[in-house]
Amino acid sequence: MTDQATELTLEVSRLIPAVREKLFDAWLDPAMLAQFMMPAPNMSVPEATSDARAGGRFLIVMRVGDKDMPHAGTYKTIDRANQIVFTWESPMSPVENSIVTLDFKDAEGGTDVRLTHVRFPSEESRANHEGGWTRILATLAETLGS
Structure with a gap:
């Protein structure tokens, strides 16, 4: 682990025209996660699980082609x-x-969703995740925005 990994952080945010409770719940609902957790085009989520409690685990399987x-x-x-x-x-x-x-x-106009992600192995990984999280928030907005 390099010191660089501990320093690398990204933040993305988006105003989504939906109420906070609806957006919050979407992040904990496996059926909803399967609709928006796609960080790249032509992806699908064939499996998502969520034990929505502190200490609970989640799994999101992202599929591209046959991978x-x-x-x-x-x-x-x-x-x-x-x-x-x-x-x-x-x-x-x-x-x-x-x-x-x-x-x-x-x-005004909905809910500001701010996502902060810390610790990446490299600048490239951070940049890739920034693009992925930005797309995920955009897909969430399309899915739940009124």
Whole structure:
């Protein structure tokens, strides 16, 4: 583990025209996760599970063509309609203690969703995840935006 990995952070945010509770719940609902957790075009999510409680685990299997990429983690914080914090275990970012924090704030026209992801193995990995998370938030907005 390099010191660089501990320093690399990304933040993306999006105003989504939906209420906080609806957006918050989408991140904990396996059926909803399967609809928006697609960081690249031509992806699908054939499997998603969520034990939505602090200490609970989730699994999201992202599929491109015939290749499955399992992503998993443990929920650290679930503060209804305000914040979700979870570990991120990804074959694309094999770093221990990679943490994602989602903050939900009321805003004019909907909810501001801010995603902060810390610890990446390289600048390239961070850049790839920034693009992926940006696309995921855009797909969430398309899926749930009113």
